Amino acid sequence: MADFTVSLSDEKAGAPWGENARLSFTETGAVIHLAQDSDSERAIAQAARKLDGLNLPAVTLTGDWQKEQQWAFALSFTRARHPGAITWADNDDQAQLAQEYAALVFTRQLVNDTPEDLSPETLAQRAAQWVKSLGQDKVSFTMTVGEALKDAGWVGIYNVGRGSERPPAMLELDYNPTGNADAPVDAVLVGKGITFDSGGYSIKSSEGMLDMKCDMGGAATVTGALGLAITQGINKRIKLILCCAENLISGHAYKLGDVLTYKNGVTVEVVNTDAEGRLVLADGLMAATETGAPLIIDAATLTGAAMVALGSDYHAVFSKDDSAREQMLNAAKLENERFWPLPLEAFHADRCPSAFADTANSRPMKGGGGGGASNAAGFLSRFVNPQGKGWVHLDLAAAYHGGATAEMPVGATAKGIRAIARMLHDFKA
Template identity: 55%
Template sequence: MTAAATIKLATKGASDNWQSGNLLRFVNDDIEICVGSLENIDLRAIQQAGRKIEALGVETAQLQGDYWSENAQWAFAQGFTKVGKLENVLFCGAADMVNRLHQKQAVYAWARDLINQTPSQLVPVSLANQAADYLKTLAPDAIRIDTIIGEDLETQGWTGIYNVGKGSVNPPAMLTVDYNPSGDADTPVYAVLVGKGITFDSGGYSIKPSAGMFSMKCDMGGAATAAAALALAIQWGLNKRVKLILCCAENMVSDHAYKLGDILTYKNGTSVEIANTDAEGRLVLADGLIAASEDTPEMIIDAATLTGAAMLATGGEYNALFSMDKSLMANALVLADDVNDPAWPLPLESFHQGKCPSAFADTANSTTQKGGGGGGASNAAGFLARFVEPQGKGWLHIDLSACYHERSNSMWAAGATGSGIATITSLIL
């Protein structure tokens, strides 16, 4: 097959010669995708067609024709792109739409490449530095960076990040990026994005089996997603003050690692007994949420590859959304649908805060049951709710169950997807 191909949309006539499961047709040097109806294009079918065309050996896809909406082009790009081909789609249409799509593709490529890096390449401090450097290039005069590393985390009271990361030779880090385009230090913070940045998760002393550990380089997907969402929003004209907090650590086993039965006391006074060292993501996010709350923003959004329970619930097809703020949840679902970034709500009420009881502390970080017991994803969200405004106003938790695929399927190539970036970008814009 040619290294480059022109891709068009077409409807299926009775005498047409369609190939490959009735999705594709080859006309001279062009490939046409059957969409059934041009008025009601099936975006899922477009994405599947992108996977099929990439598998033919097409190196670069040039989209062409009058029927490519922004969402249809992006659906194709999601299916077509893969490791080594993260920016190989050329878009078509009005100049402003083409520019937006190319900017989006570049940001997603950065995030996906970051998530796909090996755990020896990407350690906590390098994750923080790469995110900071990338954002700084986009708005050098509007961004202030602060990074706390290693023992300084304990000194300054960031107990979750410090304890989760202290067992590794690679020190943990907490990155804060302050994007303030006004330049006025008194400008209120509109939103804070918090990302889980576990660069490798062995499970700690609650060690994972080999199969469960294989893809744990992706456990910093929340950090990449949150950073990329801010990057895309900046390029698309973000004019509000937004902060980014990345909670970066490597969860390892050593003679210095945190242990089952340890009790951590957070800055807000909450004490936490460790019931499972593999429920580490919520421990680092707790620090990020406390820091985010100090700015009393209108909105706090955290993103994390947090629970296997959310993946089981959504099948990895959707990100799971949690919020006690019903209007925020409703808005997030509308925006996710608008940008074809599939998301689904799962239960979260104030009573979920009590689902991980402890006889020795205010709460445990999980339960000793596999997967945290019934409703494990909601129970994890309930734990996080202890570290934000008591009624959860303005807080959205995104469990990134669609962030990464260990193997390719009909919709995605193997590796990071970038899922969740567009939803967060829309929310802060």
């Protein structure tokens, strides 16, 4: 069978295809017409969705394609189920695109997997094994599982996950290309790995629960970013911490009114068991801070408030460190990924008050009330250094689409992996 080719043209499509047609077809494939579009990547994305709807097993990009044009095609063409293969245009971008695409496919497949097949332990194991396959003997890791989390003092991950028969897990992975066990840690990536989120006793509606297999999107995104950085040849010591749990209801589940005491002494009243992501991330951020790394990036599908603010087009960026925030935004801009800053001030740490603890994990109202994404970031700020130096929090509003759009397939997007990988390469304290 001959390859189905896809090429670009600056000319309008022929009259039979329609006045404003983006696509026309030839004997061997399709042509994407960019004549009337100032935003060529958006036009390519929309055309790629239409081609993806044909369930093509493979396509070959031919002719004159820029790198970002090929990437736009790949983001939109790669459907969740049985994605078609892509052969890149014959130019100097092939090797780089192959690296990025491998990380994209891994990240999307992990997020799109069923919650039955992806237990907390399985998530940690699959992430570790994939990074190990790339970094070989430069990668080592440990997992703390179930009751061992309680014994180690990781109360957030333990309590959120103890309602499930499948135990919670914390992955601590070390990519150390120096070979020196005493080498300083250059960066730590922390990911929220809630493999299914029922909301706990603050139970979600059926509709709200349907897509909650995606609540480990933060863990998948930072893992994909680290894997990409490794294939790009990064020569820095980087640690990966995944905070993995199922948030389910049972006689052993954590409850509203519980007070958790964290390793750093902070006490937290649980006023909403569906604000569980920040509870598990708190453990990961403390573990990251203990390394002394000058850069900590955490990523999480954390709040609906971030999606209300930004829709599903942008990831929200929070930091008390102006330099770190600007470097993260610049990395995203250079990688053509949409990140946008939202406010985080010292006072946000006090926006979830409690009469029974130092803080609550949310506010006892729908969605946590106004400014919920900033308040969640403020909660997390209690678990890094007091000034928040070198810490960047990403609320991944654009990580998953519950339905296909004109530009994106249903399911995981993997947006953010390129920007985070670049931040690992370029960050300067």
